[in-house]
Amino acid sequence: MHCLWEGLTNHEISVRLKIAQKTVEAHRANLMRKFRAGNIAQLLRASLREGILQVEFPRKGSRPFSPPPSSTTRTDAQERENQPPSLCPDNTPRQPS
Numbered sequence: 001m002h003c004l005w006e007g008l009t010n011h012e013i014s015v016r017l018k019i020a021q022k023t024v025e026a027h028r029a030n031l032m033r034k035f036r037a038g039n040i041a042q043l044l045r046a047s048l049r050e051g052i053l054q055v056e057f058p059r060k061g062s063r064p065f066s067p068p069p070s071s072t073t074r075t076d077a078q079e080r081e082n083q084p085p086s087l088c089p090d091n092t093p094r095q096p097s
Contacts, residue, residue: 001053004028005044 003013010028014021037043047053 001047
């Protein structure tokens with residue numbers, strides 16, 4: 001579920017967890033059916049509500065992601081280089097896409 005929260009694709013999850021992509025697709029479909037979710041947002045919301053997924057949200061008033069200075073334009077690749085790697089449940093770093 002954490003990999004879904006991070007926005008990983010089925011392929012990225014299969015590589016990370018070293019399982020077949022079809023297995024990931026089957027698990028995702030089963031979860032969506034069991035939670036009666038029509039999309040990933042509904043699935044994640046239900047898993048948070050049921051306590052299956054636990055994540056830390058930034059405190060109110062804090063700015064976890066400050067925008068870059070207006071004098072420079074950064075590419076997505078440059079942004080990813082400056083961010084710490086996010087982790088799946090097996091604590092392996094997520095590869096930048």
